[in-house]
Amino acid sequence: MNSSQEKNSITPVEAIDAIEEVAGTYPGFRRAHAKGIGFDALFTSNGNAAPFTEAKFLQAGQVNAVVRFSHASPVPDFSERLMPIKGMAVQFQVDDNKPVSFAMANVPIFPTKTPEAFIRLIKVLGGSEKSFNEKLKIISNDTEFKTVPSLLKQLKTPSSFASTSFWAIHAYILTTALGEQQAVRFSFVPVTNASKLPFSTKDMEQELLERMSTSQVAFRLMMTVASPEDPTDDPSVSWPDERLVIDVGNLVLLKKREDNAENHFFDPTHEVSGFSCSDDPVLQYRSPLYEESYRRRSNHM
Numbered sequence: 001m002n003s004s005q006e007k008n009s010i011t012p013v014e015a016i017d018a019i020e021e022v023a024g025t026y027p028g029f030r031r032a033h034a035k036g037i038g039f040d041a042l043f044t045s046n047g048n049a050a051p052f053t054e055a056k057f058l059q060a061g062q063v064n065a066v067v068r069f070s071h072a073s074p075v076p077d078f079s080e081r082l083m084p085i086k087g088m089a090v091q092f093q094v095d096d097n098k099p100v101s102f103a104m105a106n107v108p109i110f111p112t113k114t115p116e117a118f119i120r121l122i123k124v125l126g127g128s129e130k131s132f133n134e135k136l137k138i139i140s141n142d143t144e145f146k147t148v149p150s151l152l153k154q155l156k157t158p159s160s161f162a163s164t165s166f167w168a169i170h171a172y173i174l175t176t177a178l179g180e181q182q183a184v185r186f187s188f189v190p191v192t193n194a195s196k197l198p199f200s201t202k203d204m205e206q207e208l209l210e211r212m213s214t215s216q217v218a219f220r221l222m223m224t225v226a227s228p229e230d231p232t233d234d235p236s237v238s239w240p241d242e243r244l245v246i247d248v249g250n251l252v253l254l255k256k257r258e259d260n261a262e263n264h265f266f267d268p269t270h271e272v273s274g275f276s277c278s279d280d281p282v283l284q285y286r287s288p289l290y291e292e293s294y295r296r297r298s299n300h301m
């Protein structure tokens, strides 16, 4: 089957089944990013994004937030050192029915342009019948995986969630009260200076809690403003480095949540007035996909 025939051929239910086939089923856990730690947090917007949008959480002021850091594996007790991909999910509690959420990773781009190609990548990487070199050969010969070998080389397990940058990756569309639109991408950049951190062999969750007991853990929310020629439908492509990047606010972790955000659902496609999803097919796919994962884990499947 070639890649064009493959388009739209995997339903979100089949995608979750495919992840379970590769990684196993762990009742009650997320089907990816199974292990994590949840916090209450406070976001202070400096208003720098306000000229682009009427979205409330980006007007000058403060908004409560829920934050969850995670290890990307679907296997809850997978070694955190062997899993370099980490996640950070942030939910702005502006509207309880439809809070805006970002579910981000510590890489600036996604390995594939489509969700179908990503599921295929999971199957190639996850299977046990081929050696790692054989898998690399398959990946290198597939045009849909052209950025994967260089991404794999760059991946390095971070020493602390507090010193790691996280990218929302997809483009979002901001709209002003006058209807003017602008495509942007968001990322969270740590305020902690990474170079000052010792390498920690401790559990990353414990490391974060210890760090919070002695110092503040905070991130800046950065917004990259697209030029008209920048693609909004391809999360596997970076926008040029010279694009305008605006510091739009500060997120401070307050305290660990008693529920650890275990039952939280961070849907990155919730829209509010002034803030909507782009035409990125991976972003559009994540809502029904995560809903299926949420359905299974909340039914203790």
Ligand code: HEM
Residues within 6 Å of the ligand: 015, 029, 030, 031, 032, 033, 036, 068, 069, 070, 086, 087, 088, 089, 103, 104, 105, 110, 114, 115, 116, 118, 119, 167, 168, 169, 170, 235, 264, 265, 266, 282, 285, 286, 289, 290, 293, 294, 297
């Ligand atoms: C087709 C592509 C993708 C697949 C198949 C996939 C799969 C999943 C699944 C099944 C979950 C569990 C959802 C839940 O139970 O609530 C999840 C969570 C997550 N994903 Fe993805 N994902 C994809 C794209 C992405 C992208 C592009 C990013 C980063 C920008 C990302 C970052 C995360 C994070 C951070 C979480 C944890 C959210 C939380 O803490 O609840 N994923 N993903």
